[in-house]
Amino acid sequence: MAEANVSHNQADYLALLRRMLLIRRSEERLSALCREGKFPGAVHLYIGQEASGVGACSVIEDRDWITSTHRGHGHFLAKGGELKRMYAEIWGKREGICKGMGGSMHVADFSKGILGANGIVGGGFAIATGAAFGAKLRGDGRVAMCFFGDGAANQGTFMESMNVSSAWQLPTIFLCENNGVSEFTISSTVTGGKLVDRAKAFMPTVIVDGNDVLAVQAAVREAVERARTGGGPSYVETTTYRIQGHLEAEDAFLGGGTYRSAEEISAWQQANRDPILRFQAFLTGEGIADAADLAAVEQSVLEEVEEAVAFAEAGEDADPELAFSLMFENQEA
Amino acid sequence: MAEANVSHNQADYLALLRRMLLIRRSEERLSALCREGKFPGAVHLYIGQEASGVGACSVIEDRDWITSTHRGHGHFLAKGGELKRMYAEIWGKREGICKGMGGSMHVADFSKGILGANGIVGGGFAIATGAAFGAKLRGDGRVAMCFFGDGAANQGTFMESMNVSSAWQLPTIFLCENNGVSEFTISSTVTGGKLVDRAKAFMPTVIVDGNDVLAVQAAVREAVERARTGGGPSYVETTTYRIQGHLEAEDAFLGGGTYRSAEEISAWQQANRDPILRFQAFLTGEGIADAADLAAVEQSVLEEVEEAVAFAEAGEDADPELAFSLMFENQEA
Amino acid sequence: MPRRRYIQAINDALFEEMERNENVIVIGEDVELAIFGDTRGLYDRFGPNRIRNTPICEATMTGMALGATAAGFHVVLHMMFANFVYTGFDAIANQIAKMRLMTGGQIALPITIIAGYGGGGSNAAQHSDSAHPALMNLGGINVAMPSNSADAKGLLKTAIRSNNPSFLLEASARGGQMGDVPDGDHLVPFGKAAIAREGSDVTIVTVGSMVKPSLDAAKALSEEGIEAEVIDLRTVVPIDEAAILASLAKTGRLVVVDESRDRCGAGGYIAAIAADKGFASLKAPVKRVNIPNVAIPFAPIAEAAVLPDANKIAVAVRGIVSKVAA
């Protein structure tokens, strides 16, 4: 496990752990509840990739922006989005962060710089680049971080956005979460060359162990500093793994087919690879936290998850009229 | 001037010269006639870039494909398209290669592998890649060459098509004609990094003097051989210069503004840079041809151009009914 | 007649046409494992040269489909959801729809694009659109929207044998629906509507996903003494104007039901045909039951509020057929 460049106090470390755990436990809960049909629609879970989003978001501020993906719960929570309002959204309730109009694939909180999960693969490239352009024009030092997957890296807007960001030296951070799969396709079978080489044509690049939260933090911190000080865009690739299926209830889609082995999945769940187990071992190994500290974090996370479930379930159904009144500002659709 | 890898006889050399001259003279004629309003619509001329298209097309066969651009007359003629049918097309006549339905920006001759000029910048990337995919599936050794400009290289389909071509090792040749301008924009002001580096992530690359027809020929020959023998795609960048405005009557659009200097243009017209003057000097300098040979080529070209003008002018107006009957095969629109 | 699910019927059509013509190839994201089930099993039978997973790059896939026709292939491109048609729209709108005319008819464009469309699954705005109005407006593309298993199979087979570009839009919510499929080489021609139900009081013109709720509405209305004729267009390009006008001549009343947004949607276009060529037959206003001009909201209650259903259709019909008055 990488050591971060700057010193941390225990609280900082435990905050990282807590956010990763919050993602993990809240999504495990979603996985179970999805099977029980407790909420509508599909969910794409981030389990196994928590260190990437949490590490990256730990070094940017509220005023900075992120764009996220269809697998957006983790980014939403990592950037400080409220779990209970996210759950209420997934449940389709009017207390939802998007009043039930968006659902899992569209959780957004603009007040916290979360410009939205996105159902269009690659949809975030241009949005993040536009926000970064805005920051550059304002000269206010804000940065825009675009999360995307290895599958999305085959969308042309990846290159287009890198080009604009590079030509105009925008504070865009291209954060590629390389989990090796796009839906049920092993990405290497549809990918030419190495993703990082695409970015090298435009900007500084780095590949980090995406399951090492401190390594991600360190790499992204450097990119953020570069961006804030006018040094232009960066590409950070986090190598990670998606533990769950592409979406919950994936089996229903696969019709008996397979695209990866149970062994492979289980290898990534081992203590030496799982981002949370690794970080917990690091904390105790380094004497930063003890078992009781970890248990306390776990406990508090579980409580938050339970409260969020209760909040979502107690929520009121979304208001159908909003579909008409919210399309435009001050104008009926 | 580069020496080609293989020996040429005089006829081959003069054929190259003739094709370049045919483009030059036919477009000079278009330029003049355009100002006189002799045909409808706009034309984007290739003058100054002849060595690129002619060199590249000289090493592929009739059965191979090219996709072209809005600046497509040169590619059309270089690949063996008939001047008089191209003119008739530009004049909007039913004898036109596209029966007057397409005009300057859409000259195509599928029977000669010319999959069309294209009014959409970057429109050819995917079409060429699709044709190359077809060739790969058939295993027939055909190649697809995609001509595009430095401006088009900022379209995302460039990366997407390189990715597909690389992942599937398709016989695609990405032929970038880098003339430094996109319309009235100096391309470097909107371009991050070097174009060739984008391609390096996917395939072998080379940059050649695009005003040296033999250098282009040699570079493309290598790429073609690679493609034919299953070696996958290549990127060839020809450095060249657009002598004319983006389109004829550019001044009407510029409203007094400028984006490049008269000196710059004239520098590229000098004997040491102009692709035709250079090649003529090479031929006489090497003793391959004498002044009389060159004059004969010039004469034959001028005659062909005159005949083509006469053909186009004598043509019959396009048949408006075709708009309805040609949209579909065996189905009225 | 075997009973097949809608999605199986599409799968059957692909199998049969790929067997029949070795120039038919299938490409798309995740087609090897079949995201919707419609391409299931093709990989095992036909291998990677006939069916192939592509990278995620809709803008290039649509253009490649055109390019591959130059090598003599009939390309079946699966685009998953209709929303992703927008992602690949440039080559559809600027190349595929125009290329034949622009080249003076030099080429044929044997391209079939498949995409699921429509709401009902809480898939939210970016996975629930119906893209057919935008496609219909392009002019150079045929658009088939089967409502049942037999048509799904027959229309897809027709599309694949055609030398013209066509879309086969799958009603996303209908994939599991069972239906009889005629034995043998079942082809359904483009541009021939089906009379899904006969009736004399009002005509309901509909297509694809909306045929079922239209039939449900007709059934309910029948109990009230209103006999609706339900016309299933099957293809919206070409469109069977004669069938619409013939039914209208019989009933004098028209409700158009379609799962696309209202403004410049398919419903308005059909209503316009009636208001022009069918004017003499019209005894009442032409009503449209379709999607209001909004994005599809996520929450089921809100989504249901914007999607057409049997009840909304029946209400529209009752509004123009007053048995008391008649």
Next chain:
Amino acid sequence: MPRRRYIQAINDALFEEMERNENVIVIGEDVELAIFGDTRGLYDRFGPNRIRNTPICEATMTGMALGATAAGFHVVLHMMFANFVYTGFDAIANQIAKMRLMTGGQIALPITIIAGYGGGGSNAAQHSDSAHPALMNLGGINVAMPSNSADAKGLLKTAIRSNNPSFLLEASARGGQMGDVPDGDHLVPFGKAAIAREGSDVTIVTVGSMVKPSLDAAKALSEEGIEAEVIDLRTVVPIDEAAILASLAKTGRLVVVDESRDRCGAGGYIAAIAADKGFASLKAPVKRVNIPNVAIPFAPIAEAAVLPDANKIAVAVRGIVSKVAA
């Protein structure tokens, strides 16, 4: 009132709004030197932070317009030709048109996209399309189509002050057309049609490039004793239904004239409104004069054959107004 060319009026609006609000920025390919003249001079006045040439990458520019609103900018994106709207369609259709609803109304989207549309210049199929039907069908985007200098200025100013995404579609063939423009801060509201000409025999509803030929037709018809009322919609989203219906109530006859293809075009949509809410007023079939379902051919004679003109409009009017019968 100063007389200004249509394209100058647009230029004036940009100048005034950029002066008025420093958050207004203009981006697009070749906007610094002004491909159509509408952005001329802005660079010298406002410099590279307020107006900027972009690379050629429509798919990203449209998404960037949305992203830049997060930083508080009102983005004016110039897309040159309506055909290139297709190239950047993904972010328009999947993001801009839906983002406000999907986020539960968290954001405003002050985005104005300018594009020239329409034929008449032998620009061929890839530079002559009218993209408004596809935009109108999205639901979340306003669409203004000025027919004259005053409206061009006033509608664009309204668009730029709006917090909602809008398109300002320039009639490509009308750029040089002169017109009076009111002095001062001239704003034209969205959704308010203009009665371009009063008449009692027939209503011609039209917009943008087609207002002029409609007026020409009305003039010719007047000499035959047919008085046509010409309604210039000015915006097609929102659309002034009340104005259409009021005129129809007066005349009882309707011809819709629009420069978009027929199938799912704007004309059909307007005809459908008439066939529904205006049915009681209708004395004759509703006629549409628009573009047939074809790509725009290059040759002038063929292009003219597919574009609406005063003569075709007059023919359509005569077909439903028989003075003899009246």
